[in-house]
Amino acid sequence: MLKYSRQRESIKNFLMSRCDHPTAEVIYRSLRKDFPNISLGTVYRNLALLTELGEIQTISTGEGPDRFDGNVAPHYHFQCRGCGALMDLQMQSLEHINLLAQHEFSGEIDGHSVFFYGRCRDCISREKLDTNQMRKVIDRTDKKCYKIRNDS
Amino acid sequence: MLKYSRQRESIKNFLMSRCDHPTAEVIYRSLRKDFPNISLGTVYRNLALLTELGEIQTISTGEGPDRFDGNVAPHYHFQCRGCGALMDLQMQSLEHINLLAQHEFSGEIDGHSVFFYGRCRDCISREKLDTNQMRKVIDRTDKKCYKIRNDS
DNA sequence: TGATAAAACAGTAATCGTTATTGATTTAAG
DNA sequence: CTTAAATCAATAACGATTACTGTTTTATCA
Numbered sequence: 001m002l003k004y005s006r007q008r009e010s011i012k013n014f015l016m017s018r019c020d021h022p023t024a025e026v027i028y029r030s031l032r033k034d035f036p037n038i039s040l041g042t043v044y045r046n047l048a049l050l051t052e053l054g055e056i057q058t059i060s061t062g063e064g065p066d067r068f069d070g071n072v073a074p075h076y077h078f079q080c081r082g083c084g085a086l087m088d089l090q091m092q093s094l095e096h097i098n099l100l101a102q103h104e105f106s107g108e109i110d111g112h113s114v115f116f117y118g119r120c121r122d123c124i125s126r127e128k129l130d131t132n133q134m135r136k137v138i139d140r141t142d143k144k145c146y147k148i149r150n151d152s
Numbered sequence: 153m154l155k156y157s158r159q160r161e162s163i164k165n166f167l168m169s170r171c172d173h174p175t176a177e178v179i180y181r182s183l184r185k186d187f188p189n190i191s192l193g194t195v196y197r198n199l200a201l202l203t204e205l206g207e208i209q210t211i212s213t214g215e216g217p218d219r220f221d222g223n224v225a226p227h228y229h230f231q232c233r234g235c236g237a238l239m240d241l242q243m244q245s246l247e248h249i250n251l252l253a254q255h256e257f258s259g260e261i262d263g264h265s266v267f268f269y270g271r272c273r274d275c276i277s278r279e280k281l282d283t284n285q286m287r288k289v290i291d292r293t294d295k296k297c298y299k300i301r302n303d304s
Numbered sequence: 305t306g307a308t309a310a311a312a313c314a315g316t317a318a319t320c321g322t323t324a325t326t327g328a329t330t331t332a333a334g
Numbered sequence: 335c336t337t338a339a340a341t342c343a344a345t346a347a348c349g350a351t352t353a354c355t356g357t358t359t360t361a362t363c364a
Contacts, residue, residue, distance in 0.1 A: 155360050
Protein backbone atom coordinates (compact mmCIF):
# COMPACT_ATOMS: atom_id res chain seq x y z
CA MET A 1 0.00 0.00 0.00
CA LEU A 2 1.26 3.41 -0.96
CA LYS A 3 1.32 6.07 1.70
CA TYR A 4 1.55 9.79 1.30
CA SER A 5 4.89 11.44 1.97
CA ARG A 6 5.65 15.14 2.02
CA GLN A 7 9.07 14.46 0.54
CA ARG A 8 7.63 12.62 -2.43
CA GLU A 9 5.05 15.30 -3.11
CA SER A 10 7.73 17.94 -2.97
CA ILE A 11 9.96 16.05 -5.42
CA LYS A 12 7.07 15.71 -7.85
CA ASN A 13 6.15 19.39 -7.54
CA PHE A 14 9.73 20.46 -8.03
CA LEU A 15 10.01 18.40 -11.20
CA MET A 16 6.75 19.73 -12.60
CA SER A 17 7.94 23.30 -12.05
CA ARG A 18 11.03 22.82 -14.20
CA CYS A 19 11.80 22.13 -17.81
CA ASP A 20 15.53 21.50 -17.57
CA HIS A 21 15.35 17.85 -16.49
CA PRO A 22 17.40 18.10 -13.30
CA THR A 23 19.55 15.33 -11.84
CA ALA A 24 18.85 13.64 -8.51
CA GLU A 25 21.65 15.71 -6.99
CA VAL A 26 20.08 18.99 -8.13
CA ILE A 27 16.69 17.94 -6.78
CA TYR A 28 18.33 16.92 -3.51
CA ARG A 29 20.12 20.25 -3.07
CA SER A 30 16.93 22.16 -3.78
CA LEU A 31 14.75 20.10 -1.43
CA ARG A 32 17.14 20.57 1.45
CA LYS A 33 15.76 24.11 1.75
CA ASP A 34 12.39 22.65 2.80
CA PHE A 35 13.70 19.40 4.34
CA PRO A 36 17.11 20.08 5.87
CA ASN A 37 17.50 16.41 6.80
CA ILE A 38 16.34 14.81 3.58
CA SER A 39 18.78 12.24 2.28
CA LEU A 40 19.91 11.61 -1.27
CA GLY A 41 18.69 8.04 -0.93
CA THR A 42 15.16 9.30 -0.29
CA VAL A 43 15.35 11.37 -3.45
CA TYR A 44 16.50 8.37 -5.50
CA ARG A 45 13.91 6.06 -3.95
CA ASN A 46 11.05 8.43 -4.68
CA LEU A 47 12.26 9.20 -8.18
CA ALA A 48 12.25 5.46 -8.88
CA LEU A 49 8.82 5.07 -7.31
CA LEU A 50 7.32 8.02 -9.20
CA THR A 51 8.77 6.61 -12.41
CA GLU A 52 7.19 3.23 -11.69
CA LEU A 53 3.85 4.94 -11.05
CA GLY A 54 4.18 6.71 -14.38
CA GLU A 55 4.09 10.14 -12.78
CA ILE A 56 7.50 11.20 -13.98
CA GLN A 57 10.03 10.02 -16.54
CA THR A 58 13.62 8.89 -15.99
CA ILE A 59 15.94 9.94 -18.79
CA SER A 60 19.23 8.12 -19.19
CA THR A 61 21.58 10.16 -21.33
CA GLY A 62 24.47 7.71 -21.32
CA GLU A 63 26.75 10.48 -20.12
CA GLY A 64 26.72 11.42 -16.46
CA PRO A 65 23.83 10.93 -14.07
CA ASP A 66 20.21 10.27 -15.01
CA ARG A 67 17.89 13.21 -15.59
CA PHE A 68 14.25 13.42 -14.52
CA ASP A 69 11.24 14.85 -16.31
CA GLY A 70 7.92 15.78 -14.72
CA ASN A 71 6.29 15.72 -18.14
CA VAL A 72 5.14 12.22 -19.08
CA ALA A 73 3.43 13.24 -22.31
CA PRO A 74 5.39 11.64 -25.16
CA HIS A 75 7.99 14.02 -26.52
CA TYR A 76 11.60 13.99 -27.67
CA HIS A 77 14.77 15.49 -26.25
CA PHE A 78 17.76 17.38 -27.50
CA GLN A 79 21.13 17.45 -25.79
CA CYS A 80 23.67 20.18 -26.47
CA ARG A 81 27.19 18.96 -27.24
CA GLY A 82 28.51 22.25 -25.88
CA CYS A 83 26.97 22.72 -22.45
CA GLY A 84 25.21 19.38 -21.96
CA ALA A 85 21.80 21.04 -21.49
CA LEU A 86 18.89 18.70 -22.09
CA MET A 87 15.81 20.27 -23.60
CA ASP A 88 12.38 19.36 -24.93
CA LEU A 89 11.67 19.39 -28.63
CA GLN A 90 8.34 20.35 -30.11
CA MET A 91 7.88 17.89 -32.90
CA GLN A 92 5.49 15.29 -34.17
CA SER A 93 5.60 11.68 -33.05
CA LEU A 94 7.99 9.37 -34.91
CA GLU A 95 5.79 6.27 -34.70
CA HIS A 96 6.52 5.49 -38.34
CA ILE A 97 10.16 4.63 -37.67
CA ASN A 98 9.01 1.54 -35.76
CA LEU A 99 7.63 0.18 -39.03
CA LEU A 100 10.88 0.97 -40.86
CA ALA A 101 12.76 -0.93 -38.15
CA GLN A 102 10.28 -3.80 -38.14
CA HIS A 103 10.53 -4.37 -41.87
CA GLU A 104 13.48 -6.78 -41.95
CA PHE A 105 13.42 -7.80 -38.30
CA SER A 106 12.21 -11.11 -36.95
CA GLY A 107 11.26 -9.93 -33.45
CA GLU A 108 8.52 -7.53 -32.40
CA ILE A 109 9.30 -3.83 -32.13
CA ASP A 110 6.99 -1.92 -29.81
CA GLY A 111 8.85 1.27 -28.98
CA HIS A 112 11.85 3.49 -29.50
CA SER A 113 13.90 6.14 -27.81
CA VAL A 114 15.39 9.03 -29.73
CA PHE A 115 17.85 11.73 -28.73
CA PHE A 116 18.92 14.61 -30.89
CA TYR A 117 22.30 16.25 -30.62
CA GLY A 118 23.89 19.50 -31.72
CA ARG A 119 24.42 23.00 -30.33
CA CYS A 120 21.85 24.96 -28.42
CA ARG A 121 21.18 28.59 -29.30
CA ASP A 122 23.22 29.86 -26.35
CA CYS A 123 26.28 27.83 -27.25
CA ILE A 124 26.05 29.00 -30.87
CA SER A 125 26.03 32.61 -29.61
CA ARG A 126 28.97 31.92 -27.37
CA GLU A 127 30.94 30.42 -30.26
CA LYS A 128 30.30 33.50 -32.41
CA LEU A 129 31.52 35.62 -29.50
CA ASP A 130 34.67 33.55 -29.22
CA THR A 131 35.50 33.90 -32.91
CA ASN A 132 34.79 37.64 -32.70
CA GLN A 133 37.33 38.24 -29.92
CA MET A 134 34.69 38.48 -27.22
CA ARG A 135 32.75 41.30 -28.78
CA LYS A 136 30.11 42.54 -26.34
CA VAL A 137 26.75 40.85 -26.22
CA ILE A 138 24.14 43.29 -27.42
CA ASP A 139 20.84 41.47 -27.10
CA ARG A 140 20.61 38.19 -25.30
CA THR A 141 17.21 36.61 -25.44
CA ASP A 142 16.23 34.65 -22.38
CA LYS A 143 15.97 30.90 -22.35
CA LYS A 144 12.33 29.98 -22.87
CA CYS A 145 10.78 27.32 -20.69
CA TYR A 146 7.76 26.17 -22.61
CA LYS A 147 5.49 23.39 -21.47
CA ILE A 148 4.26 20.60 -23.65
CA ARG A 149 0.70 19.97 -22.56
CA ASN A 150 -0.09 16.67 -20.85
CA ASP A 151 -3.74 16.62 -21.78
CA SER A 152 -5.12 17.42 -25.30
CA MET B 153 52.40 9.19 -30.03
CA LEU B 154 50.42 6.00 -30.38
CA LYS B 155 52.28 2.75 -29.92
CA TYR B 156 51.25 -0.70 -31.00
CA SER B 157 49.97 -3.05 -28.34
CA ARG B 158 49.07 -6.69 -28.68
CA GLN B 159 46.27 -6.27 -26.17
CA ARG B 160 44.66 -3.46 -28.15
CA GLU B 161 44.88 -5.39 -31.41
CA SER B 162 43.30 -8.38 -29.76
CA ILE B 163 40.44 -6.32 -28.33
CA LYS B 164 39.72 -4.85 -31.76
CA ASN B 165 39.83 -8.27 -33.42
CA PHE B 166 37.57 -9.77 -30.82
CA LEU B 167 35.01 -7.00 -31.32
CA MET B 168 35.10 -7.35 -35.09
CA SER B 169 34.44 -11.09 -34.80
CA ARG B 170 31.20 -10.60 -32.89
CA CYS B 171 27.80 -9.12 -33.53
CA ASP B 172 26.39 -9.19 -30.00
CA HIS B 173 28.01 -5.99 -28.73
CA PRO B 174 29.79 -7.43 -25.70
CA THR B 175 30.50 -5.57 -22.46
CA ALA B 176 34.01 -4.75 -21.23
CA GLU B 177 33.67 -7.60 -18.73
CA VAL B 178 32.88 -10.14 -21.48
CA ILE B 179 35.81 -8.92 -23.57
CA TYR B 180 38.04 -9.10 -20.51
CA ARG B 181 37.07 -12.68 -19.71
CA SER B 182 37.62 -13.78 -23.28
CA LEU B 183 41.00 -12.07 -23.63
CA ARG B 184 42.33 -13.71 -20.51
CA LYS B 185 42.67 -16.89 -22.54
CA ASP B 186 45.38 -15.21 -24.63
CA PHE B 187 46.62 -12.76 -21.97
CA PRO B 188 46.27 -14.43 -18.56
CA ASN B 189 47.45 -11.25 -16.80
CA ILE B 190 45.47 -8.66 -18.71
CA SER B 191 43.63 -6.30 -16.42
CA LEU B 192 40.12 -4.93 -16.75
CA GLY B 193 41.57 -1.42 -16.67
CA THR B 194 43.56 -2.20 -19.81
CA VAL B 195 40.39 -3.33 -21.55
CA TYR B 196 38.55 -0.14 -20.57
CA ARG B 197 41.49 2.08 -21.52
CA ASN B 198 41.80 0.53 -24.95
CA LEU B 199 38.06 0.54 -25.58
CA ALA B 200 38.06 4.27 -24.84
CA LEU B 201 41.10 4.80 -27.06
CA LEU B 202 39.67 2.78 -29.96
CA THR B 203 36.42 4.72 -29.67
CA GLU B 204 38.34 8.00 -29.79
CA LEU B 205 40.18 6.77 -32.89
CA GLY B 206 36.85 5.93 -34.47
CA GLU B 207 37.75 2.26 -34.86
CA ILE B 208 34.93 0.99 -32.68
CA GLN B 209 31.70 2.34 -31.23
CA THR B 210 30.68 2.66 -27.58
CA ILE B 211 26.99 2.02 -27.02
CA SER B 212 25.40 3.28 -23.84
CA THR B 213 22.12 1.51 -23.25
CA GLY B 214 21.16 3.35 -20.07
CA GLU B 215 20.68 0.01 -18.34
CA GLY B 216 23.74 -1.86 -17.11
CA PRO B 217 27.26 -1.55 -18.49
CA ASP B 218 28.24 -0.05 -21.84
CA ARG B 219 28.37 -2.29 -24.90
CA PHE B 220 30.95 -2.14 -27.66
CA ASP B 221 30.56 -2.50 -31.40
CA GLY B 222 33.34 -3.24 -33.89
CA ASN B 223 31.14 -1.99 -36.71
CA VAL B 224 31.42 1.76 -37.12
CA ALA B 225 29.23 1.94 -40.23
CA PRO B 226 26.08 3.86 -39.30
CA HIS B 227 23.31 1.51 -38.24
CA TYR B 228 20.62 1.23 -35.58
CA HIS B 229 20.16 -1.10 -32.64
CA PHE B 230 17.35 -3.06 -31.06
CA GLN B 231 17.26 -4.14 -27.44
CA CYS B 232 15.04 -6.98 -26.25
CA ARG B 233 12.94 -6.20 -23.18
CA GLY B 234 12.98 -9.90 -22.35
CA CYS B 235 16.62 -11.00 -22.40
CA GLY B 236 18.38 -7.66 -22.84
CA ALA B 237 20.12 -8.78 -26.03
CA LEU B 238 21.33 -5.91 -28.18
CA MET B 239 21.20 -6.51 -31.91
CA ASP B 240 21.79 -4.72 -35.20
CA LEU B 241 18.88 -3.68 -37.37
CA GLN B 242 18.97 -3.66 -41.13
CA MET B 243 17.16 -0.50 -42.05
CA GLN B 244 17.58 2.70 -43.95
CA SER B 245 19.09 5.82 -42.44
CA LEU B 246 16.72 8.11 -40.53
CA GLU B 247 18.42 11.37 -41.53
CA HIS B 248 15.05 12.94 -42.21
CA ILE B 249 14.10 12.99 -38.53
CA ASN B 250 16.79 15.61 -37.93
CA LEU B 251 14.81 17.98 -40.12
CA LEU B 252 11.58 17.21 -38.25
CA ALA B 253 13.37 17.98 -34.99
CA GLN B 254 15.00 21.10 -36.39
CA HIS B 255 11.73 22.60 -37.58
CA GLU B 256 10.69 24.44 -34.40
CA PHE B 257 14.07 24.44 -32.67
CA SER B 258 16.35 27.42 -32.28
CA GLY B 259 19.65 25.53 -31.97
CA GLU B 260 21.45 23.40 -34.55
CA ILE B 261 20.71 19.70 -34.75
CA ASP B 262 23.48 17.64 -36.30
CA GLY B 263 22.81 14.09 -35.18
CA HIS B 264 20.61 11.63 -33.37
CA SER B 265 20.69 8.32 -31.59
CA VAL B 266 17.85 5.85 -31.84
CA PHE B 267 17.16 2.61 -30.00
CA PHE B 268 14.30 0.27 -30.73
CA TYR B 269 12.70 -1.92 -28.10
CA GLY B 270 10.48 -4.98 -28.04
CA ARG B 271 10.88 -8.76 -27.95
CA CYS B 272 13.43 -10.70 -29.93
CA ARG B 273 12.38 -13.80 -31.83
CA ASP B 274 13.80 -16.12 -29.17
CA CYS B 275 11.91 -14.46 -26.35
CA ILE B 276 8.68 -14.56 -28.35
CA SER B 277 9.18 -18.32 -28.82
CA ARG B 278 9.90 -18.75 -25.15
CA GLU B 279 6.72 -16.88 -24.22
CA LYS B 280 4.65 -19.13 -26.50
CA LEU B 281 6.26 -22.10 -24.80
CA ASP B 282 5.35 -20.75 -21.38
CA THR B 283 1.73 -20.23 -22.29
CA ASN B 284 1.64 -23.71 -23.83
CA GLN B 285 2.79 -25.42 -20.65
CA MET B 286 6.32 -25.93 -21.89
CA ARG B 287 5.39 -27.90 -24.99
CA LYS B 288 8.53 -29.30 -26.61
CA VAL B 289 10.41 -27.17 -29.08
CA ILE B 290 10.24 -28.81 -32.50
CA ASP B 291 12.31 -26.60 -34.75
CA ARG B 292 14.50 -23.90 -33.32
CA THR B 293 16.22 -21.77 -35.92
CA ASP B 294 19.65 -20.53 -34.97
CA LYS B 295 20.42 -16.93 -34.14
CA LYS B 296 21.82 -15.31 -37.25
CA CYS B 297 24.89 -13.13 -36.97
CA TYR B 298 24.85 -10.99 -40.04
CA LYS B 299 27.38 -8.29 -40.80
CA ILE B 300 26.49 -4.87 -42.02
CA ARG B 301 29.20 -4.01 -44.48
CA ASN B 302 31.55 -1.17 -43.60
CA ASP B 303 32.33 -0.29 -47.20
CA SER B 304 29.45 -0.28 -49.64
C1' DT C 305 72.19 -4.62 -32.08
C1' DG C 306 71.91 -1.74 -27.21
C1' DA C 307 70.49 2.44 -24.89
C1' DT C 308 66.81 5.59 -24.20
C1' DA C 309 62.27 7.73 -23.76
C1' DA C 310 57.63 7.32 -24.27
C1' DA C 311 53.65 4.48 -24.24
C1' DA C 312 51.33 0.81 -22.46
C1' DC C 313 51.01 -2.42 -19.06
C1' DA C 314 49.16 -5.11 -14.47
C1' DG C 315 47.66 -4.35 -10.14
C1' DT C 316 45.22 -1.73 -7.22
C1' DA C 317 42.91 2.20 -5.11
C1' DA C 318 39.63 5.68 -5.83
C1' DT C 319 35.56 7.72 -7.86
C1' DC C 320 30.82 8.25 -9.29
C1' DG C 321 26.08 7.30 -9.49
C1' DT C 322 22.96 4.47 -7.44
C1' DT C 323 20.83 0.83 -4.45
C1' DA C 324 20.34 -1.75 -0.06
C1' DT C 325 20.25 -2.03 4.92
C1' DT C 326 19.08 -0.38 9.50
C1' DG C 327 16.67 1.31 13.29
C1' DA C 328 13.70 5.56 14.03
C1' DT C 329 9.63 8.30 12.41
C1' DT C 330 5.38 9.18 9.95
C1' DT C 331 1.16 7.90 7.96
C1' DA C 332 -3.46 6.01 7.80
C1' DA C 333 -6.88 2.74 9.34
C1' DG C 334 -9.44 0.69 13.09
C1' DC D 335 -5.06 6.31 20.69
C1' DT D 336 -3.14 2.12 19.06
C1' DT D 337 -1.18 -0.40 15.77
C1' DA D 338 1.01 -1.95 11.50
C1' DA D 339 2.95 -0.77 7.50
C1' DA D 340 5.21 2.67 4.77
C1' DT D 341 8.63 5.92 4.74
C1' DC D 342 12.37 8.13 6.53
C1' DA D 343 17.64 9.62 7.50
C1' DA D 344 21.91 7.82 7.84
C1' DT D 345 25.14 5.07 6.18
C1' DA D 346 27.19 1.04 4.07
C1' DA D 347 27.56 -1.47 -0.10
C1' DC D 348 27.45 -1.94 -4.91
C1' DG D 349 28.65 -1.98 -10.01
C1' DA D 350 30.85 0.35 -13.63
C1' DT D 351 34.50 3.03 -14.68
C1' DT D 352 38.67 5.89 -14.11
C1' DA D 353 43.07 7.21 -11.90
C1' DC D 354 47.38 6.10 -9.88
C1' DT D 355 51.92 3.61 -9.40
C1' DG D 356 55.78 1.19 -10.38
C1' DT D 357 57.11 -2.26 -14.13
C1' DT D 358 57.32 -3.86 -18.95
C1' DT D 359 56.96 -3.17 -23.87
C1' DT D 360 57.52 -0.62 -27.95
C1' DA D 361 59.82 2.29 -31.26
C1' DT D 362 63.74 5.38 -32.21
C1' DC D 363 68.28 6.31 -32.82
C1' DA D 364 73.13 5.76 -31.77
